[in-house]
Amino acid sequence: MKDNNYGTAPLYLLQPSSIFTFAAQTLELATQTLGYRDTNNTSSSTSTTNSSFSDDDSTSTRHRKRDEQSGLDVYTLDEVARHDTMNDCWIILYDKVFDVTKFLLDHPGGEDVMLEHAGRDATIAFRGVGHSLPALQALDTYLMGILPPEERVFTGEGPCQWSTL
Numbered sequence: 001m002k003d004n005n006y007g008t009a010p011l012y013l014l015q016p017s018s019i020f021t022f023a024a025q026t027l028e029l030a031t032q033t034l035g036y037r038d039t040n041n042t043s044s045s046t047s048t049t050n051s052s053f054s055d056d057d058s059t060s061t062r063h064r065k066r067d068e069q070s071g072l073d074v075y076t077l078d079e080v081a082r083h084d085t086m087n088d089c090w091i092i093l094y095d096k097v098f099d100v101t102k103f104l105l106d107h108p109g110g111e112d113v114m115l116e117h118a119g120r121d122a123t124i125a126f127r128g129v130g131h132s133l134p135a136l137q138a139l140d141t142y143l144m145g146i147l148p149p150e151e152r153v154f155t156g157e158g159p160c161q162w163s164t165l
C-alpha cells in the first residue's frame, strides 16, 4: 500500500495546497483499498456495479463464489449475520466484508462500538467517526470479501460514497 508524503503531520501544520494533495491521496488510498472507482478516471474504473460472479468450482474443495471484478470472495448478508460475537466478528463497510475479530480489543475506539455492528453494515457509523488515514489503511488487513451485487447498497451516485469521505 502506498504511503502518503505527510506521515503523521497534523493537518493544521500543512500548507493549504498541501491539504488538497493530502485529501486527494487519502481518497485515492481509500478507493484502492476498497476497490471503488475513481469517478475522474473512468479508464481505471474498478466500480463494483454490474460486476459479475464466477463460481469457484475449479477445485473440488472450494465452492465459494468469487467476484470477478474485485477478485474477492462473495459473502451474503445472511452469512455475515452469523458472525456477530466477540469471538467471531464480521462487519460490512461500503459493501465489503471485514473480519475484525482479531482487531476488536485493539480498536482505539473500543470493542463495544464495533460489536454494536457485528454481523451487519457499519458504514454510516464508521463514516460518522471520521476515521483517519491510518485507520483507512488498516482496513486492508481485515478485508475478506464482498456482498453479492444484488445486496450492495453503495453502487449508485448517492452522497455517501468512498469518493465523498
Ligand code: HEM
Pocket: 091, 098, 100, 103, 107, 108, 109, 110, 113, 114, 117, 122, 125, 126, 129, 130, 131, 132, 133, 134, 135, 136, 138, 139, 142
Ligand atoms: C475495520 C474497521 C475499523 C478500523 C480499522 C478502525 C480503526 C480505528 C482507528 C485507527 C481509530 C483511531 C482514530 C483514527 O485514527 O481515526 C479508531 C477510532 C474510533 N473508531 Fe474505529 N475502526 C474501525 C471500525 C469502526 C466502527 C465500525 C466503528 C463504529 C462506530 C468505529 C468507531 C470508532 C470510534 C468511536 C473511535 C474513537 C474516535 C475518537 O476517539 O475520536 N470504528 N478506529
